Amino acid sequence: MNSRPTATPETAAPAAAAPDGTGKTARLIAILRDACPEQQALLDAFAPVLCLRETALAEEAARRAAAPAASPEAGTADAPSAGKGGLDVGCAARWAEPLLDALKQGFPAVAPAWEHLREAIRADAALPAYLCLARRGRKRPALSTWSKERRLPADAVNLFAEQLARLAGAAAQLGLPEQESGDATCPYCGGRAEISLIHGTEGRRYLQCGHCSRLWRFKRTLCPHCGAEGNGILRHIFVDGQPDLRAVVCETCRHYILEADLRPRDMPLEIGHVLSLVMGHLDVLAQEDGASPLSLARPAAARAVSAAEETVH
Ligand SMILES: [Zn+2]
Ligand SMILES: [Zn+2]
Numbered sequence: 001m002n003s004r005p006t007a008t009p010e011t012a013a014p015a016a017a018a019p020d021g022t023g024k025t026a027r028l029i030a031i032l033r034d035a036c037p038e039q040q041a042l043l044d045a046f047a048p049v050l051c052l053r054e055t056a057l058a059e060e061a062a063r064r065a066a067a068p069a070a071s072p073e074a075g076t077a078d079a080p081s082a083g084k085g086g087l088d089v090g091c092a093a094r095w096a097e098p099l100l101d102a103l104k105q106g107f108p109a110v111a112p113a114w115e116h117l118r119e120a121i122r123a124d125a126a127l128p129a130y131l132c133l134a135r136r137g138r139k140r141p142a143l144s145t146w147s148k149e150r151r152l153p154a155d156a157v158n159l160f161a162e163q164l165a166r167l168a169g170a171a172a173q174l175g176l177p178e179q180e181s182g183d184a185t186c187p188y189c190g191g192r193a194e195i196s197l198i199h200g201t202e203g204r205r206y207l208q209c210g211h212c213s214r215l216w217r218f219k220r221t222l223c224p225h226c227g228a229e230g231n232g233i234l235r236h237i238f239v240d241g242q243p244d245l246r247a248v249v250c251e252t253c254r255h256y257i258l259e260a261d262l263r264p265r266d267m268p269l270e271i272g273h274v275l276s277l278v279m280g281h282l283d284v285l286a287q288e289d290g291a292s293p294l295s296l297a298r299p300a301a302a303r304a305v306s307a308a309e310e311t312v313h
Pocket of ligand 2: 255
């Protein structure tokens with residue numbers, strides 16, 4: 001399975017309920033609705049969550065600017081090693097309930113689950129941080145066990161934890177200067193790249209982190225997992241008529257990454273974190289082809305050095 005949310009779009013609110021705000025995220029969603037009309041139900045379901053993310057990150061940035069001496073609470077709970085796994089757990093606590101409101105709007109069919117989670121969070125202030133860390137595979141019990149013990153649907157808990165972890169991950173990296181990476185490991189938080197983006201007149205390639213959404217430049221012809229390069233190494237899998245949205249499979253290591261060439265549809269670089277939502281069908285095609293998602297693979301270099309690394313779900 002990939003790391004994208006697993007709740008079904010059938011539970012989505014009708015299109016009319018989607019927010020039509022004037023924010024940047026709403027414009028990005030409108031662009032995608034036009035580009036991928038078959039994904040409108042999914043986009044409508046996620047619209048409230050994505051728009052909340054924009055609001056939350058703006059407020060977190062303002063909060064940071066207002067108190068520059070206060071460092072983000074990144075990773076204080078588990079003190080991850082430097083440069084790895086940054087999560088702003090204070091942000092997670094502040095936005096957990098608003099996120100549940102947004103999920104209830106987008107996924108009303110599981111409204112009781114959101115309310116149970118709300119009660120659980122009010123009863124345990126440390127719960128948002130736990131859910132984020134458990135989603136990243138760094139806290140036991142695993143989310144599936146935790147959900148089962150509370151008789152909550154694991155899909156809903158996973159969706160909430162994933163969206164909260166993405167928000168807390170993005171907040172932890174706010175304002176960090178640009179950095180580089182030679183592979184699919186995020187130079188900001190140590191997460192894994194989940195999408196590759198081709199942008200600009202020169203067709204520059206960027207990788208985007210699935211944990212914190214930061215971007216970094218990457219060579220067009222290189223496999224981000226194993227570093228293989230050369231003619232015929234990277235193969236594109238796409239749906240007829242949509243070669244700009246594809247899975248790029250490395251024939252050497254058989255890992256793939258989703259990739260969007262933003263130029264034909266004139267899409268902005270900021271659309272990456274929204275785009276990955278509508279590319280799930282390419283995950284299916286690549287996995288039917290026998291390839292494994294790079295976003296879930298352990299870094300090739302780290303695997304060679306240490307066999308004892310923690311599992312990332
Ligand atoms: Zn990252
Ligand atoms: Zn490879």
